[in-house]
Amino acid sequence: xxxxxxRKIRAIMLITNSERTKFLSSxxxxxxxxxxxxxxxFIPYGFSIIFLLILIIPMIVKIDYDRLNYILSFVILxxxxxxxxxxxPGNENIFLFRILIPVHLMILIFKQKKEWKRxxxxxxxxxxxxxxxxxxxxxxxxxxxxSLSIRYLYFTFEWLYVIFLCAYYINxxxxxxxxxxxxxxxxxxxxxxxxxxTLTGIHLPQSGSYYYITTTSQFQPTGFLLNTNDFAxxxxxxxxxVILTLLRIKKRWLCVFSILAVSSIALYLVIMTxxxxxxxxxxxxxxxxxxxxxxxxxxxxxxxxxxxxxxFLSIAHxxxxxxxxxxxxxxxxxxxxxxxxxxxxxxxxxxxxxxNPIQGLGAGILPIKLDYYMYGFERLKDNYFSAxxxxxxxxxxxxxxxxxPLIIFFSLLFVYGIKFIFKNGFNPLTVIILLVLISFxxxxxxxxxxxxxRHLSLGIGLAISMLNIxxxxxxxxDVRTS
Numbered sequence: 001x002x003x004x005x006x007r008k009i010r011a012i013m014l015i016t017n018s019e020r021t022k023f024l025s026s027x028x029x030x031x032x033x034x035x036x037x038x039x040x041x042f043i044p045y046g047f048s049i050i051f052l053l054i055l056i057i058p059m060i061v062k063i064d065y066d067r068l069n070y071i072l073s074f075v076i077l078x079x080x081x082x083x084x085x086x087x088x089p090g091n092e093n094i095f096l097f098r099i100l101i102p103v104h105l106m107i108l109i110f111k112q113k114k115e116w117k118r119x120x121x122x123x124x125x126x127x128x129x130x131x132x133x134x135x136x137x138x139x140x141x142x143x144x145x146x147s148l149s150i151r152y153l154y155f156t157f158e159w160l161y162v163i164f165l166c167a168y169y170i171n172x173x174x175x176x177x178x179x180x181x182x183x184x185x186x187x188x189x190x191x192x193x194x195x196x197x198t199l200t201g202i203h204l205p206q207s208g209s210y211y212y213i214t215t216t217s218q219f220q221p222t223g224f225l226l227n228t229n230d231f232a233x234x235x236x237x238x239x240x241x242v243i244l245t246l247l248r249i250k251k252r253w254l255c256v257f258s259i260l261a262v263s264s265i266a267l268y269l270v271i272m273t274x275x276x277x278x279x280x281x282x283x284x285x286x287x288x289x290x291x292x293x294x295x296x297x298x299x300x301x302x303x304x305x306x307x308x309x310x311x312f313l314s315i316a317h318x319x320x321x322x323x324x325x326x327x328x329x330x331x332x333x334x335x336x337x338x339x340x341x342x343x344x345x346x347x348x349x350x351x352x353x354x355x356n357p358i359q360g361l362g363a364g365i366l367p368i369k370l371d372y373y374m375y376g377f378e379r380l381k382d383n384y385f386s387a388x389x390x391x392x393x394x395x396x397x398x399x400x401x402x403x404x405p406l407i408i409f410f411s412l413l414f415v416y417g418i419k420f421i422f423k424n425g426f427n428p429l430t431v432i433i434l435l436v437l438i439s440f441x442x443x444x445x446x447x448x449x450x451x452x453x454r455h456l457s458l459g460i461g462l463a464i465s466m467l468n469i470x471x472x473x474x475x476x477x478d479v480r481t482s
Contacts, residue, residue, distance in 0.1 A: 121472030143362025152364025166461030194221030360399030
């Protein structure tokens with residue numbers, strides 16, 4: 001047989017063997033992946049296999065843990081927006097955000113090089129909040145329900161960890177703007193979902209609009225959250241960071257157009273939620289931003305705009321304008337029952353506080369105590385009645401023992417927010433700390449429950465991150481925003 005023919009046959013055999021090897025390798029990977037996914041989904045607590053995989057991978061592949069945890073910190077913060085939509089089917093309470101936090105914590109403790117100097121200037125924020133958590137842990141000694149207390153403590157830990165991720169990993173101007181740009185993209189996507197909901201009445205599968213049926217719920221936006229008030233608080237507390245990002249657009253016309261578009265849609269969606277406090281907050285945010293951006297033109301614009309709006313409303317009778325006007329009036333005039341119920345809950349909560357002023361009832365216990373008083377008897381199921389007030393709930397649960405460090409935490413944020421303005425002038429960058437605090441305070445009395453809202457802890461964490469970068473560490477001036 002000629003040598004040329006032999007070489008061709010040998011080449012064909014090599015190609016065939018190579019393809020066979022690739023096919024077998026691909027098939028093996030496919031089957032392993034298939035069984036792995038099935039195990040995670042269908043086996044009880046099968047998601048724990050992920051942790052085993054995390055232990056095995058470092059033995060095979062060399063990993064840059066500093067870089068890995070930096071990426072994971074961003075993934076965790078953004079995964080919080082999607083909540084149970086990134087959860088395990090059949091067990092939506094275990095979702096990506098909650099799975100990655102212990103993974104990140106383990107890597108931070110055992111593998112990553114610690115650089116505590118990143119947060120040394122904001123250490124008192126963490127000391128005060130960690131002390132608040134520690135005092136709440138102490139209530140486990142006298143709590144009547146360990147399970148409810150652990151639930152409350154877990155959410156409190158989540159808050160602390162989100163704030164830590166913001167301050168530790170978003171610790172320079174470049175990282176802050178990188179995060180803000182990605183945050184703005186998600187924020188605009190959330191606005192788009194909210195706008196779709198209000199126009200079509202169609203919601204995402206886990207929206208509260210499918211459970212709390214009212215005369216207005218069908219066309220109220222909820223986004224990735226459960227109810228409309230949560231959605232409104234998410235829009236208002238993150239709004240300042242998005243506006244700050246849009247202010248960095250170099251082309252003036254595009255900058256102005258983007259801010260007007262985002263502000264208009266955000267304002268419209270907040271109105272559609274019927275949330276009174278959020279309506280006031282977003283209008284206040286817009287006014288303060290306008291005043292800090294261009295004081296003289298703001299005053300003139302408000303005067304001219306007010307006259308033009310009055311004239312326009314007196315002439316125009318479009319369905320959209322009439323609908324928005326009707327919603328605003330209804331939100332402020334037809335919620336007397338809701339207001340009286342809240343005042344009654346506040347009164348009862350204060351009664352519990354007076355009975356246990358120092359040590360409190362125990363972490364997470366106030367809701368079941370409220371439920372008994374509001375219904376007049378003890379229920380065996382769904383016996384959870386939210387206090388609708390973050391401050392009263394914290395004081396009732398942990399007493400003055402836990403409430404004092406919590407007040408110190410927010411007092412630090414307020415004091416340094418004021419100092420930031422006095423030291424660097426009144427501009428769109430410096431006012432953000434106070435706007436976040438105002439938005440949080442409104443949410444703390446406007447939402448049924450606050451401690452499990454991840455977007456609120458993200459807003460607080462970003463505010464502390466900004467103080468760390470622009471005030472304490474005196475980072476390089478940001479020409480386009482300061």
